[in-house]
Amino acid sequence: MKSVIAEDLVKTYRNGAVRALDHLSLDVEEGTVLSVLGPNGAGKTTCVRILATLLKPDSGHAIVGGIDVIKHPEKVREVIGLSGQYAAVDEILTGWDNLVMFGQLYHLGKKASIARAEELLERFSLTDSAKRPIKTYSGGMRRRLDLAASLIVKPKVLFLDEPTTGLDPRGRQEMWRVIEELVKGGVTLLLTTQYLEEADQLADEIAVIDHGKVIARGTSDALKKEVGGERLEIVVESQNIAKTMEIVAAVSGNKATLDEGLRMISAPVSTGATALIETLRSLDGAGIHPLDIGLKRPSLDDVFLSLTGHAAEEKIEEVATTERRKRAKK
Amino acid sequence: MSAFKDTMIITQRQLRLLTRVPEVLIFSTIQPVIFVLLFRYVFGGSISTDQPGGYVQLLMPGIFVQTVAFTMAGTASGLAEDMKKGLIDRFRSLPISQSALVLGRTLGDSLLNIVVLAVMGIAGYVVGWRPTSGALSVAVGFIFLLLFGYALSWIGIFVGLSASDARVVQNVSFIITFPLTFLSNAFAPTTGMPRALQYFAEWNPVSTMVAGCRELFGLENQFGATAGSFPSENPLLTSFLYMILIMVIFIPISVRKYKRSSD
Ligand SMILES: Nc1ncnc2c1ncn2[C@@H]1O[C@H](COP(=O)(O)OP(=O)(O)OP(=O)(O)O)[C@@H](O)[C@H]1O
Ligand SMILES: [Mg+2]
Numbered sequence: 001m002k003s004v005i006a007e008d009l010v011k012t013y014r015n016g017a018v019r020a021l022d023h024l025s026l027d028v029e030e031g032t033v034l035s036v037l038g039p040n041g042a043g044k045t046t047c048v049r050i051l052a053t054l055l056k057p058d059s060g061h062a063i064v065g066g067i068d069v070i071k072h073p074e075k076v077r078e079v080i081g082l083s084g085q086y087a088a089v090d091e092i093l094t095g096w097d098n099l100v101m102f103g104q105l106y107h108l109g110k111k112a113s114i115a116r117a118e119e120l121l122e123r124f125s126l127t128d129s130a131k132r133p134i135k136t137y138s139g140g141m142r143r144r145l146d147l148a149a150s151l152i153v154k155p156k157v158l159f160l161d162e163p164t165t166g167l168d169p170r171g172r173q174e175m176w177r178v179i180e181e182l183v184k185g186g187v188t189l190l191l192t193t194q195y196l197e198e199a200d201q202l203a204d205e206i207a208v209i210d211h212g213k214v215i216a217r218g219t220s221d222a223l224k225k226e227v228g229g230e231r232l233e234i235v236v237e238s239q240n241i242a243k244t245m246e247i248v249a250a251v252s253g254n255k256a257t258l259d260e261g262l263r264m265i266s267a268p269v270s271t272g273a274t275a276l277i278e279t280l281r282s283l284d285g286a287g288i289h290p291l292d293i294g295l296k297r298p299s300l301d302d303v304f305l306s307l308t309g310h311a312a313e314e315k316i317e318e319v320a321t322t323e324r325r326k327r328a329k330k
Numbered sequence: 331m332s333a334f335k336d337t338m339i340i341t342q343r344q345l346r347l348l349t350r351v352p353e354v355l356i357f358s359t360i361q362p363v364i365f366v367l368l369f370r371y372v373f374g375g376s377i378s379t380d381q382p383g384g385y386v387q388l389l390m391p392g393i394f395v396q397t398v399a400f401t402m403a404g405t406a407s408g409l410a411e412d413m414k415k416g417l418i419d420r421f422r423s424l425p426i427s428q429s430a431l432v433l434g435r436t437l438g439d440s441l442l443n444i445v446v447l448a449v450m451g452i453a454g455y456v457v458g459w460r461p462t463s464g465a466l467s468v469a470v471g472f473i474f475l476l477l478f479g480y481a482l483s484w485i486g487i488f489v490g491l492s493a494s495d496a497r498v499v500q501n502v503s504f505i506i507t508f509p510l511t512f513l514s515n516a517f518a519p520t521t522g523m524p525r526a527l528q529y530f531a532e533w534n535p536v537s538t539m540v541a542g543c544r545e546l547f548g549l550e551n552q553f554g555a556t557a558g559s560f561p562s563e564n565p566l567l568t569s570f571l572y573m574i575l576i577m578v579i580f581i582p583i584s585v586r587k588y589k590r591s592s593d
Binding site: 049052053054074077078080084085092093094097106107133149 | 342
């Protein structure tokens with residue numbers, strides 16, 4: 001069964017001048033994790049806000065936990081948890097105050113709210129700072145508290161909007177561990193992120209979005225295959241470029257590409273470190289000393305590079321429609 | 331029933347904020363106390379009045395009204411702050427009554443007004459304010475002040491939801507309240523103003539409130555302009571109508587704006 005279904009969502013701002021969502025469709029199977037991956041302005045927050053009943057789409061429809069988001073938002077609110085892009089907790093109140101207040105707002109009653117607050121503080125390692133105002137919390141602690149607040153009544157569907165943006169590597173690791181535990185507990189999770197690594201770590205499936213639509217969808221392995229896995233990157237002196245390109249092509253079995261400005265030659269490789277060593281050996285044999293050489297794991301940039309390559313036609317069409325719209329206005 | 335409970339929880343939050351940041355309470359009372367001292371001892375000397383008990387009798391109702399009017403800025407900026415921090419999003423994603431948040435905030439701010447007015451009353455007493463109308467009338471006067479503050483807090487809610495930055499909100503509220511309190515009979519007779527301003531001052535809700543309170547505290551309102559006009563003859567009734575008008579307009583539009591605050 002699908003716990004989240006979004007169909008053909010369109011949302012524009014400023015009377016249509018900004019198209020935040022452009023016929024976006026996605027779904028999440030019950031008990032699984034979908035990661036919505038996209039760069040700044042792709043429409044991630046808009047999508048989450050619509051699914052969490054905070055925003056009405058211009059058109060399209062959405063179902064969360066079997067309930068229509070637009071027709072029965074108040075019922076949807078009973079089954080979801082939301083942790084927005086910016087930790088939304090009361091800065092002045094303490095962590096304990098916040099959780100107890102939200103517990104009461106979920107109608108748990110005072111006693112149960114306190115018990116639940118303490119349980120969550122314990123679980124998110126915040127017990128020591130429970131009685132301090134949130135203002136004094138670090139970014140990571142704030143994020144954890146925000147997440148705790150969205151878990152007060154066990155939600156069926158949880159939305160996390162960029163849960164680790166702005167956290168340091170340790171904070172990010174901690175957050176991942178917490179999220180992984182949640183997922184083990186059986187929650188259906190939709191999480192947005194700008195990091196492929198994060199999607200890779202946490203998600204069963206990834207939906208890559210750009211300009212308000214899903215441009216690719218699949219498991220992280222499938223996506224990576226599409227991107228071509230690791231890339232070999234070598235920087236050499238200008239006079240050695242031609243020869244190096246030959247070597248790289250031979251070793252990788254793929255066409256090497258050249259960034260002239262950086263004098264960087266790169267190609268996708270499937271054999272990782274072995275390819276690196278082989279290339280170095282061949283270069284040495286040819287008397288070429290690279291200025292820099294390394295393996296690069298695919299990043300969101302790469303996913304985009306390769307995906308927007310696919311979607312080039314779509315882009316042109318988009319420009320064409322805006323042109324048409326402009327003309328229609330005149 | 332649960333809507334009522336939700337509202338109370340939000341009200342509790344407002345009060346808890348006061349205990350966590352006592353500065354808010356301190357500054358909301360210090361400012362009017364400074365006004366009392368300033369007008370009583372600095373300007374008071376140059377405002378001549380034949381009021382028995384002196385200028386301070388006329389001044390205090392003016393200060394009370396000004397004080398409750400100024401708390402509107404706190405309502406507005408507090409709400410704008412919550413909006414900016416995304417806290418409103420969290421509240422709106424909870425299965426609670428959608429008007430609980432704004433309703434709770436207006437009630438919480440009214441409770442703050444009770445404390446502030448009590449401090450003001452004591453400060454007034456210290457510098458010689460002595461209402462002569464008896465305890466019941468004085469109590470009615472304070473209830474009137476609280477109601478006025480409550481009505482205004484709905485304007486504050488609307489301003490807070492409309493602007494995006496807490497500092498802008500402070501300024502907007504200031505721009506609304508400052509001229510209103512000074513283009514009134516609160517501190518000086520309106521008879522000294524140009525004709526057009528006199529009419530404004532006469533119909534100004536701050537003036538009718540001040541005049542109404544003076545009446546309830548047992549004074550004759552000497553600061554009114556043209557005698558015989560409806561607002562200066564019926565200040566309490568006029569004030570009451572103003573409050574109803576403000577609430578009839580601002581409660582529905584604020585609640586609607588809140589529900590749609592992000593579309
Ligand atoms: N209230 C608004 N008014 C006007 N434009 C908006 C508004 N909210 C979002 N947008 C625009 O809609 C588009 C999508 O925004 P959205 O916040 O959903 O992106 P995002 O993927 O969450 O980005 P980020 O990674 O920066 O959080 C952007 O172009 C943004 O500028
Ligand atoms: Mg976002």
